[in-house]
Amino acid sequence: MKPIMPNMFEQYKYLSDLKANANNTLIGFIVSEVDTKKNGYNKSLYLYDDKEIVKFNADINNFIFDGQYILSRKVGQFNTTFTRYDLNANVKKEFTLPLKVIKVYKLKESTYLLVSKVDITNPNYYKQSEQEQKEYEAKVEANKSFHILDEYPYYFNGEGYVNKTRNSLYIYNEETNTINKITPDNMNVEHIDICKNEILFSGKEYTTNKEFTSQVYLYDFSDSSLKTLYSKNDIRVLRIFYKDGVPHFGGTNGMRHGYTEHPIFYMLKGNDEIVAVADPDLGFFNTAGTDSRFGAYNNYLNYKGKPYFIATHKDSACVFSFEDGKTEFVIDIAGSTDAIAFLNGKMITIGFYDMRLQEIYSVKDNVANRISSFNEWVKQEYYVAEPIPHSIKQVDYTVDGYVLEPINYDPNKKYPAILDIHGGPKTAYGPLYYHEMQMWASMGYFVIFCNPKGSDGKGNFFTNIRDGVYGSVPFDDLMKFTDLALNNYQAIDSSRVAVAGGSYGGYMTNYIITQTNRFACAISQRSISNWVSMVASGDCGIDFPIKMKVKDIRNCHEELWEVSPLKYVNNAETPTLFIHALRDYRCPITEALQMYTAMKLRGVETRMCVFEGENHDLTRNGRPKSRRKNFEEINKWLLKYTS
Numbered sequence: 001m002k003p004i005m006p007n008m009f010e011q012y013k014y015l016s017d018l019k020a021n022a023n024n025t026l027i028g029f030i031v032s033e034v035d036t037k038k039n040g041y042n043k044s045l046y047l048y049d050d051k052e053i054v055k056f057n058a059d060i061n062n063f064i065f066d067g068q069y070i071l072s073r074k075v076g077q078f079n080t081t082f083t084r085y086d087l088n089a090n091v092k093k094e095f096t097l098p099l100k101v102i103k104v105y106k107l108k109e110s111t112y113l114l115v116s117k118v119d120i121t122n123p124n125y126y127k128q129s130e131q132e133q134k135e136y137e138a139k140v141e142a143n144k145s146f147h148i149l150d151e152y153p154y155y156f157n158g159e160g161y162v163n164k165t166r167n168s169l170y171i172y173n174e175e176t177n178t179i180n181k182i183t184p185d186n187m188n189v190e191h192i193d194i195c196k197n198e199i200l201f202s203g204k205e206y207t208t209n210k211e212f213t214s215q216v217y218l219y220d221f222s223d224s225s226l227k228t229l230y231s232k233n234d235i236r237v238l239r240i241f242y243k244d245g246v247p248h249f250g251g252t253n254g255m256r257h258g259y260t261e262h263p264i265f266y267m268l269k270g271n272d273e274i275v276a277v278a279d280p281d282l283g284f285f286n287t288a289g290t291d292s293r294f295g296a297y298n299n300y301l302n303y304k305g306k307p308y309f310i311a312t313h314k315d316s317a318c319v320f321s322f323e324d325g326k327t328e329f330v331i332d333i334a335g336s337t338d339a340i341a342f343l344n345g346k347m348i349t350i351g352f353y354d355m356r357l358q359e360i361y362s363v364k365d366n367v368a369n370r371i372s373s374f375n376e377w378v379k380q381e382y383y384v385a386e387p388i389p390h391s392i393k394q395v396d397y398t399v400d401g402y403v404l405e406p407i408n409y410d411p412n413k414k415y416p417a418i419l420d421i422h423g424g425p426k427t428a429y430g431p432l433y434y435h436e437m438q439m440w441a442s443m444g445y446f447v448i449f450c451n452p453k454g455s456d457g458k459g460n461f462f463t464n465i466r467d468g469v470y471g472s473v474p475f476d477d478l479m480k481f482t483d484l485a486l487n488n489y490q491a492i493d494s495s496r497v498a499v500a501g502g503s504y505g506g507y508m509t510n511y512i513i514t515q516t517n518r519f520a521c522a523i524s525q526r527s528i529s530n531w532v533s534m535v536a537s538g539d540c541g542i543d544f545p546i547k548m549k550v551k552d553i554r555n556c557h558e559e560l561w562e563v564s565p566l567k568y569v570n571n572a573e574t575p576t577l578f579i580h581a582l583r584d585y586r587c588p589i590t591e592a593l594q595m596y597t598a599m600k601l602r603g604v605e606t607r608m609c610v611f612e613g614e615n616h617d618l619t620r621n622g623r624p625k626s627r628r629k630n631f632e633e634i635n636k637w638l639l640k641y642t643s
Contacts, residue, residue, distance in 0.1 A: 001383040003407055003442030006631040008382075009292070009435050010034040010624055013374035014041075015350045015358040016295025018339035021065035022106075024303075025049070027341050027348055028056075028063060028070070029360070031374065032294045034624045041294065041621075045070070047087075048360065050344050053372055057089040062296075064104050075100055078125070078137060080116075097179065098126045098133065099170060105194055107221060110175040113199060115189065118168045123185040126170070152209045156539045157586040157616045169201065171221060182219050182226060190214055191240040191249075193302065197222040200229075200247050202237040212236050212259075212543065216249055216268060229268045238263045239284045243322060244305045248277070250284055257460040259543050260426045265322065280320070280327040286310045287427040287456040288317040288336040290434050291619050292357055297350075303342050310337060312457040315400060315430030319349075331363055335432040352432040355384050378433075383407045385441040387431045390450075390488065392480050397462055399477045401429065401450020403485050404441040411489075416496035416642035417446035419482050419519070423503030423526075425454035425474065426463055436619070436631075443635065445642075446492050448485045452477035470563040471511045478508065479516070495520065496642040499574075500634070502526050502619065503587060507565065510595055513576060514568035521641035522576040523634050526587050526616050529569075529595035531560035539585045569598040575605035577637040579630060581614035581622075609633045 017030040035042045043061035060072045070085045080101040084093045103115035147161045154163040166188045171180045187205040199219040214237040216230040235251040250263035265278040299310040319331035339350040349361045357375035361368040387402035429449045437447045452474035454465035499519045501509040506527025535541040550556035580592040599606045614622045
């Protein structure tokens with residue numbers, strides 16, 4: 001078998017945006033692939049009618065089914081152009097709306113719900129005269145060299161500066177060509193579900209600082225009425241959904257297990273009355289880690305009145321349904337179910353199963369039948385290391401993880417290894433294809449990875465990591481798991497073991513090199529070094545003291561400093577490569593710079609690679625040239641200290 005090469009990600013096909021038409025007789029999905037010439041990605045629409053997969057012959061990178069047609073949109077700075085195609089890819093109509101539309105739902109014939117990103121300093125742009133719109137556009141152009149901040153949050157990773165912007169809801173009637181805004185100017189809409197004539201949504205109305213709680217609203221488009229179903233300011237709403245036509249939501253107040261606690265299911269009865277109907281101890285998100293996804297994924301689907309959710313269970317992304325106050329697993333296949341749809345009564349998925357890259361599957365009775373072969377060549381022609389499970393027992397929990405064996409593994413030889421740490425911390429490593437790890441295995445490395453305390457998939461108790469143990473408890477888990485791997489594989493050369501991680505994994509890498517010198521080198525990506533500065537500068541930094549359950553959120557610098565790697569940086573001796581993106585607003589670049597500067601001035605072997613124009617998602621959806629350079633820097637550093 002051939003080795004996985006660093007730049008092979010440029011040949012992969014990335015599947016996303018799985019949808020079915022209204023009568024569930026046709027599904028569509030987007031396939032993305034690298035375009036090296038333009039240093040970006042091309043997207044194409046594919047259709048599947050239960051017989052064959054066919055590429056749609058039109059330039060489409062997003063879509064919804066619109067009756068017997070397909071509706072696509074191209075979003076500009078101020079306007080959105082819609083194109084309607086028939087199923088033979090003939091253009092039937094094209095029209096432009098004065099809104100920056102980020103999501104579209106069809107409500108009924110000729111009527112659509114639009115989610116639009118709006119500048120609330122000029123919320124009436126969509127109904128202004130052409131002259132007024134031109135004047136506003138000229139003003140925006142003249143002021144593009146600076147940003148005014150007078151709100152919190154003011155920026156968000158991947159979106160840039162969001163000060164004075166909101167996600168607003170509009171009803172568009174194509175027949176009358178009218179746009180009706182249905183949410184207040186200062187409200188930011190978060191989650192949406194639709195049932196018959198009702199639009200159920202959560203959102204937060206604010207003028208200065210946005211709190212992490214939300215309210216729940218219902219808009220009836222049969223009589224254009226807007227009602228507040230839940231107005232209290234005490235629950236973080238994580239999902240809105242209907243069950244048999246009855247409004248529900250999943251939410252948490254964080255009082256039991258902190259900010260990352262799993263949601264309770266509530267039934268909405270109106271007038272601020274809610275009834276808890278289930279506590280599944282599961283999240284609402286796919287947190288199964290991989291660097292081989294690209295595009296949009298919906299973690300929720302309502303089919304014939306029954307809600308289906310994607311959540312991480314153990315170390316895989318699975319599908320569960322909600323019925324009669326109980327949750328039941330519908331798909332519990334090792335790997336990751338990234339998206340679901342129904343086609344003629346059958347469940348169709350985008351999945352990472354059997355250590356393959358993404359493919360389209362039909363799943364029945366928890367058995368997946370592969371339909372597509374977009375990436376099958378990788379499995380057939382290249383060395384894809386199988387993750388071998390291992391676990392360690394701590395006092396009151398078990399840490400599960402895996403080891404990948406190097407290509408052409410010979411137990412009588414000696415090999416280098418790398419401990420790889422996931423971000424989050426509420427995510428999980430599992431048995432699914434991860435390009436970076438497979439690349440290292442093909443370079444001749446053992447790859448060690450696990451899910452320390454704080455990871456997702458094993459309930460609130462395991463996910464909960466606070467009360468001053470950020471850093472120390474996962475550190476103990478990771479070191480003991482590394483010891484287990486070294487003990488189980490005598491072929492690993494303990495003097496040639498590296499450590500790497502990104503985001504929270506970067507934080508743990510920074511923490512580890514200040515606590516031990518056992519590693520030959522370290523690679524710290526998009527990391528955190530100082531929680532005091534991180535809290536005040538990251539796009540969700542203020543959430544951290546909530547996660548830690550500090551005694552006083554406004555006077556917690558000592559608690560934050562206690563778990564900051566920078567406090568212990570004088571202990572660090574490990575040669576370390578820092579990788580960071582300038583537009584990383586999740587973990588700002590100052591976090592890496594502080595650690596880099598402190599180590600460099602002490603004479604520790606240190607290098608830093610800074611990426612222009614990239615953000616926190618560099619390794620997942622960054623520009624191809626940046627991703628290639630990222631691998632180049634990492635592999636050069638590894639070979640220098642572990643070869």
